[in-house]
Amino acid sequence: MxxxxxxxxxxxxxxxxxxxxxxxxxxxxxxxxxxxxxxxxxxxxxxxxxxxxxxxxxTPDYIVEAAVAAARDAANHRYSPAGGLPVLKEAIAAKTLRDSGYEISPADVLVTNGGKQAVYEAFATLLDPGDEVLLPAPYWTTYPEAVQLAGGVPVEVFAGVEQGYRVTVEQLEAARTPRTKVLLFCSPSNPTGAVYTPEETAEIGRWALEHGIWVVTDEIYEHLTYDGAVATPVLRVVPELADTTVVLNGVAKTYAMTGWRVGWLVGPSDVVKAATNLQSHLTSNVANVSQRAAVAALTGDLSxxxxxxxxxxxxxxxxxxxxxxxxxxxxxxxxxxxxxxxxxxxxxxxxxxxxxxxxxxxxxxxxxxxxxxxxxxxxxxxxxxxxxxxxxxxxxxxxxxxxxxxxxxxxx
Structure with missing residues (x-):
């Protein structure tokens, strides 16, 4: 034995x-x-x-009242298109022209369950395993998690107090490698409140264009600026980036609608179609009552x-x-x-x-x-x-x- x-x-x-x-x-x-x-x-x-x-x-009363009316409309008690209500996508396109100064097609809009879903779906759609994302730091805490969940590699590019928390093209270039696919750009910034000047935004946009790097730009704080600072949409100053840029936004911060969960993603048609397919399996449509409230927010005045x-x-x-x-x-x-x-x-x-x-x-x-x-x-x-x-x-x-x-x- x-x-x-x-x-x-x-x-x-x-x-x-x-x-x-x-x-x-x-x-x-x-x-x-x-x-x-x-x-x-x-x-x-x-x-x-x-x-x-x-x-x-x-949330402003006129938005709430629109939601109350929507809740009573039986049409909103049913499924709607996964990519968003057509009337809301049209309102987002009109708002983009009004606030950002360039035209988009409603077909190139995906309405998401808050800004976070837009962030996740943007990276999930763009990244393959090992792709690197340049992440100016300090950054919003969700960005690196969404990048890694999509199989990407976040690459921090830090700018401290001496730079007003704004990274330079020289820093981005030093961090660029053959694996760099995306630059995350957020101005006005969470967490720092930094706002890039139009000149800085244009310089960064031209650098991304030159090197074939995608830009994912989070513009959810666009209306909250002070001391004469102005949020500059990267596609307004570098329109040639339209085919390699995904814009993220939502109603949460501007209209005090954090709990309504309505964001959106705007980008090239193939990217938006792929992200919409992903969302069709994740969550289907955003709640219709919230979407109707968002229509009221975007089509109302900004008082x-x-x-x-x-x-x-x-x-x-x-x-x-x-x-x-x-x-x-x-x-x-x-x-x-x-x-x-x-x-x-x-x-x-x-x-x-x-x-x-x-x-x-x-x-x-x-x-x-x-x-x-x-x-x-x-x-x-x-x-x-x-x-x-x-x-x-x-x-x-x-x-x-x-x-x-x-x-x-x-x-x-």
């Missing part, structure tokens, strides 16, 4: 319960911070949350948007002034969106109430624990050493929250 006969046979390896592809996705840091802040508040703690990129205003922008501008100036008073903080004034992105590297290594944070994640944890203020650490958007604070919340809460931050950090 073999000496090993009484030994159990080696067990087979346990099958993976969650796929590596999905298991490797990081949780949305911004939503996680917002959820934690709301949970603490529900538990009775006076937490002030600067985490979520969500306007505190209600409600102007009023919200005025409030954001006031809050922006208050936040920047108060953060700028903290020793160790550097903060360029954001010119767009509704975020401030202070450089807090000067605070790291200092001791506050017995705690010495060495990363921005540790600093954010300290602020939540000791000041009851929720912010998102820079690790969610690129390198450590930064914080993102949304100023899309009420004036009183904003002043109170930043005041708490000032008081705590003055102790170090």
């Amino acid at each position: 073999s000496a090993h006969a009484d030994q159990p046979a080696p067990s087979a390896p346990s099958p993976r319960r969650v796929s590596a592809r999905v298991g490797g996705i990081a949780e949305s840091a911004t939503l996680a911070v917002d959820a934690k802040a709301k949970a603490l508040k529900a538990a009775g703690r006076p937490v002030i949350g600067f985490g979520a990129g969500e306007p505190d205003f209600p 409600a948007v102007a009023a919200m922008r005025e409030a954001f501008d006031r809050r922006r100036r208050t936040m920047v002034a108060m953060l700028g008073e903290i020793d160790g903080v550097r903060i360029p004034a954001p010119q767009g969106a509704f975020y401030a992105y202070p450089d807090v590297q000067g605070l790291l290594g200092r001791t506050f109430r017995g705690v010495t944070p060495t990363t921005s994640a540790e600093l954010a944890a300290l602020l939540l624990d000791q000041a009851e203020v929720a912010v998102v650490p820079g690790e969610a958007f690129g390198p450590s050493g930064y914080l993102r604070l949304s100023y899309a919340l009420g004036d009183a809460d904003l002043a109170e929250g930043v005041g708490r931050i000032q008081a705590l950090l003055a102790e170090g």
